[in-house]
Amino acid sequence: MNEKIPDWKSEFPISQADTTDVTRRQFAKFLCLVSGGLATGSAFVAVKSALFSEKKVIGTHRVCSKDELPVGGTRAFVLEGSSTPYILIHLENGEFKAYEQKCTHLSCAVFYKPGTGKIECPCHNGWFDAMTGEVVQGPPPRPLPRLEVQVKGNDIFVTGA
Structure with a gap:
């Protein structure tokens, strides 16, 4: 019996076992993205508190x-x-x-x-x-x-x- 490979398998040749693997490059990109987001958020909070400090109530x-x-x-x-x-x-x-x-x-x-x-x-x-x-x-x-x-x-x- 000669089985025909479905079209979608030829268009997406990645096996299911390979979908859970993360390369070092992908991990480094993710790490940079998260670190950049945290740095941006911290900078925003620092700038906001410096420029828009709350008025002292006397x-x-x-x-x-x-x-x-x-x-x-x-x-x-x-x-x-x-x-x-x-x-x-x-x-x-x-x-x-x-x-x-x-x-x-x-x-x-x-x-x-x-x-x-x-x-x-x-x-x-x-x-x-x-x-x-x-x-x-x-x-x-x-x-x-x-x-x-x-x-x-x-x-x-x-x-x-």
């Missing part, structure tokens, strides 16, 4: 009243005229502290762990001291930016940096 801003924030509780807020998220913490010792809610490592959101005196960044297991904002553990390179907190009567105010 002045005193009301966040909430003392009755709205129980001991060990937190309140997220954004200052008027800014897009930076902040967190107000009512510590177990009665003090109020306010920090930027973005980790200084990769800008993940940070959260206060009641009873521990620590602020956690769950992305890479980073920890900050809730009293000072200093790094306690993990990859964050610097402390959390802090706002000054003032209690006037029953209201809590923060002073923009």
Whole structure:
């Protein structure tokens, strides 16, 4: 019996086993493409932050009243005229502290762990001291930016940096 080879096999002479092989040249092209994309993205972020830096918000801003924030509780807020998220913490010792809610490592959101005196960044297991904002553990390179907190009567105010 003489079998005839289908037309598509003569037009596409690559066997199925050969389709999974990647040559060094193909791998190098792919590596250059991905590296170039990452470099371009990093350059874009650097240029954007240098040219379009966020305006500093100056002045005193009301966040909430003392009755709205129980001991060990937190309140997220954004200052008027800014897009930076902040967190107000009512510590177990009665003090109020306010920090930027973005980790200084990769800008993940940070959260206060009641009873521990620590602020956690769950992305890479980073920890900050809730009293000072200093790094306690993990990859964050610097402390959390802090706002000054003032209690006037029953209201809590923060002073923009």
